[in-house]
Amino acid sequence: MYRQGYVCIVIGICSIEYKGRATSYADSAARMLIVKPDGTLLIHESSKREPLNWQPPGSRIDANCKDNKLIVISKRYSPLETIIVEFTSLDALILCKLASTYLRVIGTEEDLVKSIINNPSTIEPGAEVIGRDIPTPMGKVDVVLKSKDGSLIVIEVKNERAGISAVAQLKRYVEHYSSMGVKVQGVLIAPSLSEEAKRLLYKEGFRFVSAHEFSKAKRTSLDMFIKRSN
Amino acid sequence: MYRQGYVCIVIGICSIEYKGRATSYADSAARMLIVKPDGTLLIHESSKREPLNWQPPGSRIDANCKDNKLIVISKRYSPLETIIVEFTSLDALILCKLASTYLRVIGTEEDLVKSIINNPSTIEPGAEVIGRDIPTPMGKVDVVLKSKDGSLIVIEVKNERAGISAVAQLKRYVEHYSSMGVKVQGVLIAPSLSEEAKRLLYKEGFRFVSAHEFSKAKRTSLDMFIKRSN
DNA sequence: AACTCTATGTCGGTA
DNA sequence: TACCGACGTAGAGTT
Numbered sequence: 001m002y003r004q005g006y007v008c009i010v011i012g013i014c015s016i017e018y019k020g021r022a023t024s025y026a027d028s029a030a031r032m033l034i035v036k037p038d039g040t041l042l043i044h045e046s047s048k049r050e051p052l053n054w055q056p057p058g059s060r061i062d063a064n065c066k067d068n069k070l071i072v073i074s075k076r077y078s079p080l081e082t083i084i085v086e087f088t089s090l091d092a093l094i095l096c097k098l099a100s101t102y103l104r105v106i107g108t109e110e111d112l113v114k115s116i117i118n119n120p121s122t123i124e125p126g127a128e129v130i131g132r133d134i135p136t137p138m139g140k141v142d143v144v145l146k147s148k149d150g151s152l153i154v155i156e157v158k159n160e161r162a163g164i165s166a167v168a169q170l171k172r173y174v175e176h177y178s179s180m181g182v183k184v185q186g187v188l189i190a191p192s193l194s195e196e197a198k199r200l201l202y203k204e205g206f207r208f209v210s211a212h213e214f215s216k217a218k219r220t221s222l223d224m225f226i227k228r229s230n
Numbered sequence: 231m232y233r234q235g236y237v238c239i240v241i242g243i244c245s246i247e248y249k250g251r252a253t254s255y256a257d258s259a260a261r262m263l264i265v266k267p268d269g270t271l272l273i274h275e276s277s278k279r280e281p282l283n284w285q286p287p288g289s290r291i292d293a294n295c296k297d298n299k300l301i302v303i304s305k306r307y308s309p310l311e312t313i314i315v316e317f318t319s320l321d322a323l324i325l326c327k328l329a330s331t332y333l334r335v336i337g338t339e340e341d342l343v344k345s346i347i348n349n350p351s352t353i354e355p356g357a358e359v360i361g362r363d364i365p366t367p368m369g370k371v372d373v374v375l376k377s378k379d380g381s382l383i384v385i386e387v388k389n390e391r392a393g394i395s396a397v398a399q400l401k402r403y404v405e406h407y408s409s410m411g412v413k414v415q416g417v418l419i420a421p422s423l424s425e426e427a428k429r430l431l432y433k434e435g436f437r438f439v440s441a442h443e444f445s446k447a448k449r450t451s452l453d454m455f456i457k458r459s460n
Numbered sequence: 461a462a463c464t465c466t467a468t469g470t471c472g473g474t475a
Numbered sequence: 476t477a478c479c480g481a482c483g484t485a486g487a488g489t490t
Contacts, residue, residue, distance in 0.1 A: 023335070047330050050469090135475090139479065248483075
C-alpha cells in the first residue's frame with residue numbers, strides 16, 4: 001500500500017475498530033488516515049489535537065481491498081493492539097516524503113534544573129550540590145544540596161504550576177532521608193503553586209522558591225539558543 | 231486561507247518558530263501542516279505519534295503570502311503562544327471536510343470503578359459503598375467503602391500496571407483519614423503492580439486486589455457494547 | 461478560571 | 476525489557 005519511507009495519507013469514509021488496552025468502535029464517517037514509515041498510524045477528525053484512534057511507532061501495517069473496500073489493519077505487539085479501518089469510499093490518497101528532524105525545546109524542567117545546579121546559593125548561601133536525579137526507593141530526587149551546617153536540602157523541581165502531587169512527591173523524598181536519621185529540608189521550586197499545594201507545603205514545613213529566581217540563568221541559555229539558530 | 235468548516239492540509243518545506251510555555255525552532259525541512267476548523271494546528275514529520283509542533287483547539291489562525299513565501303501564524307491566548315510556519319515551497323494543498331464524532335471507549339478506569347462499586351464484597355464481605363470520587367484536601371479518592379466493623383476502606387484504582395506514585399497517592403488518602411482519627415484500610419486495585427510499588431505497598435500495610443477479580447463485570451459491559459454496536 | 465485526575469497517554473532515560 | 480518521571484502533555488469533570 002505504501003512505499004518504503006513515504007508517509008501515506010488517506011481521506012475518505014471509514015469505520016474503525018480498536019482493540020487492545022481498551023476497546024472502541026467508530027461508525028462510518030469522513031476521516032483522515034495517516035500512516036508513517038515508522039509504523040505510526042493516526043486517524044484524525046475535524047476537531048481536537050488528539051487523534052480519534054491511533055497506533056504508536058513500531059506497529060505493523062497491512063492493507064488490502066475486498067468487496068470494493070479498502071481495509072487497513074495495524075497491529076502492535078506488547079501489548080497486543082489492533083486497529084482495523086474499513087474505507088467504503090475514498091476522497092484522496094497522498095504519498096509524500098517528510099523530514100525527520102530533532103527539535104530542541106528550550107525552557108523545560110531540564111533547563112531549570114541546570115540553572116539551579118549552577119546557582120545553588122540562590123536557595124541557601126554556601127550550599128553545595130550533592131547530585132541530581134538521585135534514585136531512592138521512593139523515586140528519583142531532582143536535586144540534592146548540602147547546606148553549610150551539614151544538613152540535606154532535597155529539591156523537587158516543577159516547570160509548571162505545582163499542585164498537590166508535587167508537594168506529596170517532595171514529602172516522599174524528605175521522609176525517606178529523615179527516616180534514615182538525616183536532617184533534611186524540603187524545597188519546592190516552581191513558577192507558582194496552587195492554593196491547596198501551598199497549604200500542604202506549609203503544613204509540612206517545606207519551603208517554596210519561585211522559579212523566577214533562576215530566570216536569569218534561563219535567559220542566558222535562551223540567548224545562546226537564539227544566537228545559535230540565527 | 232481555509233474555508234469555514236474545512237480541514238486544510240499543506241505539505242511542503244517549512245521552518246517553524248514556536249514561543250510560549252517553552253521555545254523551539256525547527257530549520258527548513260519537508261513537513262505536513264494540518265489546520266482544523268476548531269483552531270487546532272498540527273505539524274507532523276516522518277515519524278512519531280506526536281506532532282513536532284502544534285497548537286491546541288481554540289487557537290487563532292492567520293495566513294499570508296510574502297516574498298514568494300506562505301506564512302502561517304497561529305496564536306493562542308492564555309497562555310499566549312505563537313507558532314510561525316514559513317513555507318518556502320509547496321508540494322500539496324488539500325481541503326476536506328471531516329466528521330466530528332464521539333468515540334466511546336470501553337475498558338477505562340471508569341468502567342473498573344463501576345464494577346467495583348457493583349461488587350464491593352469482592353474486596354471485603356459485607357462492605358458497603360460510601361461514595362466515589364470523594365474530594366479531600368489531598369485530592370479525590372476513587373472509592374470509599376465501609377466495612378462491617380465500621381472502619382473505612384479507601385480504594386485507589388488504576389487501570390494499568392501501578393507504580394510507586396499510585397501507592398503514594400493511596401498513602402496520601404489513607405493518612406488523611408487516619409489523621410482524623412478514623413480507622414482506615416488502604417486498598418490498591420490494578421491489573422498488576424511494579425516490584426518497587428509492591429515493596430512500598432507492603433511496607434505501608436496496604437492491600438492489593440487484582441483488577442482481574444472484577445473482569446466478569448467488565449466483560450458484561452463489553453458484551454453490552456458489542457451488542458449495541460452490531 | 462483554577463484544580464484534580466485519567467489516558468489505548470507518548471517519550472526519553474536508565475538499570 | 477521493566478520502571479520511572481516529564482510533557483508546550485491533552486482532555487474531562489467539578490468547583
